[in-house]
Amino acid sequence: MTMVENVRSGLLVGAAPREGQEDGERTREPWFLDPREILRTVRLRWFTVLLPVLLCLGLAAAWMHLNPPLYTASTQILIDPRGLQVVKDGLTPPDQASDASLLFVDSQLRVLTSDDVLGRVVDRFDLARDPEFQGRFTLVGAARDLVARITGRTEPPVEPRLTALRILRDRVGARRLERSFVLELGVTSDDREKAARLAGGIAETYLARDAATRSETTRKAGAAIESRLAELRADLRKAEDKAQAFRAKHNLVGTRTQLVSEQQLTQLSEQLGAARARALEAGSRMRQVEGVLTGGRFDSANEIVTNPTITALRGQLAGVERLRADAEETLGKRHPSYMAALVQEKALRAAIEAEIRRIAAASRNDFEAAQASAKVLATTLERRKADALKVGDDFVQLRELERQADASRAVYEAFLVRARELQEQQRLDTSASRIISAASPPEKRIGPPTPVLFVAALVAGSGLGLVGALALELLAGRVRSRRRLEGHLGRSGLDALPRAPRTAAKAAALKADFGSARGDLPYEVAVSRLRHRLAAAEPGAKPLVVLVTAGDDRAGKSVLARSLALSAAADRERVILVDADPKGLLTRDLGAAAPRDLAGLLRSRAPLGDALVTLPSGLRVLPRPAGLPRDLAGNLADALLRSDADLVVVDLGLVGGDVVTERLIAEERIPMLLLAVSARRSRFSAVDRALKAIGPGRRPRVVVTDADLRE
Structure with missing residues (x-):
């Protein structure tokens, strides 16, 4: 304890009270918001501030030691939902709706990270023997194993392949890029080259597995169709035999589409029509010729006009008429030449009339023959119609049996063609999916760099230490300075x-x-x-x-x-x-x-x-x-x-x-x-x-x- 005895009256500098009116009251902000008080707290409780800093730096160093640097390599795969239409009828439809395409791509995203693909990658790269994929020693794991041994709850050892598969599953991440059909696959490893190899291996395994799945699906579909061909062939033969037996039993002779009786009815109908037409034509000719005989015009009948005999006779008649006319004019009617010409004219006219009568008789015979033929055809047609009505019901049943045979034949032929197409299609790769960005070794590790980590640990430790120091100072409730006391008392x-x-x-x-x-x-x-x-x-x-x-x-x-x-x-x-x-x-x-x-x-x-x-x-x-x-x-x-x-x-x-x-x-x-x-x-x-x-x-x-x- 110090006592001051000697002090001069004039030494009063530096002892004045603080600003403001003495004992005046004013509102002050909390002391822990004052930078000077914060610095004072840091000086007084420097160990409290320093301890969290050291702990955070130690935790950062321990984390860096226990967690080796990890690297992520990524690759991109284009999933084309349309595929390649190598054959006309592919196994999958080439055109799909937009929503269905997105669902298809999302489904392929699950296939890409499935255990089927990852398991093949584990076997391909022999990850079951890779120390990285067999788990690392950790204090938490060691403590858990110790507690399990103490409590007697130890579990049987896990198969190395399953452990590698589980770790690889945790190290793999995939996502679909926005507004695209592109899948981005990332694989994390503590080795740059290994991360790139695994990413490329997973992508290649997925594409190979997808092609194999398509081929296997096509093969199974073809095998299923071929297994049905024998049964369809037997069904077709049975249907054809049944139709043929029914045809033979009911004497239904004809083509596949028409019976003989139906063909005969058609022919008889056509023949009857032709016969009636010939009868009408013959009757018309006969009436024309008979009209000439009764005094009609000579050129009104085509049969007479076109007859060569009559044409020749008419030519001779024309010559004789000219001679008669010349003899009458020059020699007179009593002259022998005139009389001879007149006799020749009459003979020619009689020959022409006789020829016309012969033509008329022939026309009448043709008309009567045509009428008789038409009557015979009409009678035959009526008889055939009666016969066709009798076999109508049997023909309907025959048509039904033939339709069943045709349906069986169409199915069989379609299956046969499809089986041959699938046999060829399973040898083709119709997938349009491909790797558009190959994986390469990454340059940077995952997470912040070491300096940034330690700076963050330093900042976090400083913040915790400062907050802890201020909290302890608040809990201690000590005055520490005149400023704090003035703020507390107002x-x-x-x-x-x-x-x-x-x-x-x-x-x-x-x-x-x-x-x-x-x-x-x-x-x-x-x-x-x-x-x-x-x-x-x-x-x-x-x-x-x-x-x-x-x-x-x-x-x-x-x-x-x-x-x-x-x-x-x-x-x-x-x-x-x-x-x-x-x-x-x-x-x-x-x-x-x-x-x-x-x-x-x-x-x-x-x-x-x-x-x-x-x-x-x-x-x-x-x-x-x-x-x-x-x-x-x-x-x-x-x-x-x-x-x-x-x-x-x-x-x-x-x-x-x-x-x-x-x-x-x-x-x-x-x-x-x-x-x-x-x-x-x-x-x-x-x-x-x-x-x-x-x-x-x-x-x-x-x-x-x-x-x-x-x-």
């Missing part, structure tokens, strides 16, 4: 003193003569300024009685009390330092008892001079008696107010510690009350209890005893 301009020097030499000197050592200059200046502010607050008070108490800092308030007394003594003022603390720190440091019993002196209302101890510096001290009755607290106040000193400093006990302290605090004649608060040791809860115990009727001056004046 006051500004609190009085503050720097930390008093506490070297071993000064402590020894203090114990020897109670204050002969000189303190540091900043502390002396601050104490002197505080003393003058107290005097200015109570002008004309003679003596000026100052009560010094605290909520929990007993040593700090005692140092404040004697520092005020020594500062005044150094300025040649008459000062009395009263030790009213039940612990008697000042009396213990003095090492001497009062020359007179204080209780008796107070009862007799005698002056305090007989009970004072004078130090070499001129400071007078009233030691704490062995026992001061409670009822004498008022007498002690009277004695202090009647003393001849300029300044009386009373070192009280802690607030709420004893009755004498409470009586003196409640003494209205002593207005000056100092509440000492240690920035390092005091807690806000103790300050609040002290202020509550003092009461709202009396407002003490709060003095921070070991503050940082640079705030």
Whole structure:
């Protein structure tokens, strides 16, 4: 404990209160939002801040050690849902709807990462013997195995191939790129080259497996169709035999589409029509020829006009008529030439008439023959119609049997053609899927780089440490600084003193003569300024009685009390330092008892001079008696107010510690009350209890005893 005795009155610089009106109230932000208070907390609790940083860095280093770098290689596969239509009728339809195509691609995504494909990759690359795909040693796994052995729940060893398949399944990821039919496959491994090989191997295995699946599906479909061919062939033969037997039984002769009777009916109908047409034509010719015989025009019958005999006769007749005409004109009608020509003319006319009659007779014969033929054909047709009506029902049943045979034949032929097509198709790869981006060894590892990881660990540790330090500081509830105390109390301009020097030499000197050592200059200046502010607050008070108490800092308030007394003594003022603390720190440091019993002196209302101890510096001290009755607290106040000193400093006990302290605090004649608060040791809860115990009727001056004046 340091006492300041010598301080010049002019050394008052640096002890002024903070900005703002003294004891004024203002709203302050929480101290943990002040950067200066955060730095103060970091300085005070540097280990709390440093420990999370070290732990995070250690965890980062352990993670880097236990988790080797991983690399992901990716490849892209185009899934074309249309396929290649090598043959006219493919096994799968070439055109599909958009939604169905997307569902098809999503289904292929599941096939790509299925155990069927991955299992073949495990066998292809012999991953069952790869240490990477057999699991790594971890502390968690070792602890789990240990607990299992202790509890007796050990499981049988897993097959290496299944372990490799499970790890590969966890290392493989696939997704469909947005708005496309492209699948992106990624494989993670701790080896760049291995990751690329596995990605390419999975893609190739998938494509090969897809082609094999298509071929196998085609083969199975062809085999299923061929297995039906024999049965369909037997059904066709049975249907044809049944139709043929029915035809033979009912004597239904004809083509596959028409019976002979039907053909005959058709022919007879056609022949009857032709015969009737010939009869009509013959009748017409006959009537024309007979009309010529009855005096009709010679050229009205085509048969006569076109007859060569008649044509020749008519030519001869024309020549004879010319000769007759010439003979009549030149020779006369009696001339023999005329008469010979007339005879020839008559003979020719008779020959022509005879030929016409012959033609008429022939026409009549043709007409009668045509009528007879038409009658015969009509009779035959009627008879055939009657026969056709009899076989109509049988023919209907025959048609049904033939239709069944035709249907069986069509199915059989379709199956036969399809079986041959599938036999050829299974040798063709109709898939249009292909690798459009081959896997290559990746350049960068997965996750952040090592420097970034350690920087993140440093930042995270610093943040945790800072938050932890602030949390501990909040839980501790210590004052720490004048700024925090002002924010807590809602006051500004609190009085503050720097930390008093506490070297071993000064402590020894203090114990020897109670204050002969000189303190540091900043502390002396601050104490002197505080003393003058107290005097200015109570002008004309003679003596000026100052009560010094605290909520929990007993040593700090005692140092404040004697520092005020020594500062005044150094300025040649008459000062009395009263030790009213039940612990008697000042009396213990003095090492001497009062020359007179204080209780008796107070009862007799005698002056305090007989009970004072004078130090070499001129400071007078009233030691704490062995026992001061409670009822004498008022007498002690009277004695202090009647003393001849300029300044009386009373070192009280802690607030709420004893009755004498409470009586003196409640003494209205002593207005000056100092509440000492240690920035390092005091807690806000103790300050609040002290202020509550003092009461709202009396407002003490709060003095921070070991503050940082640079705030």
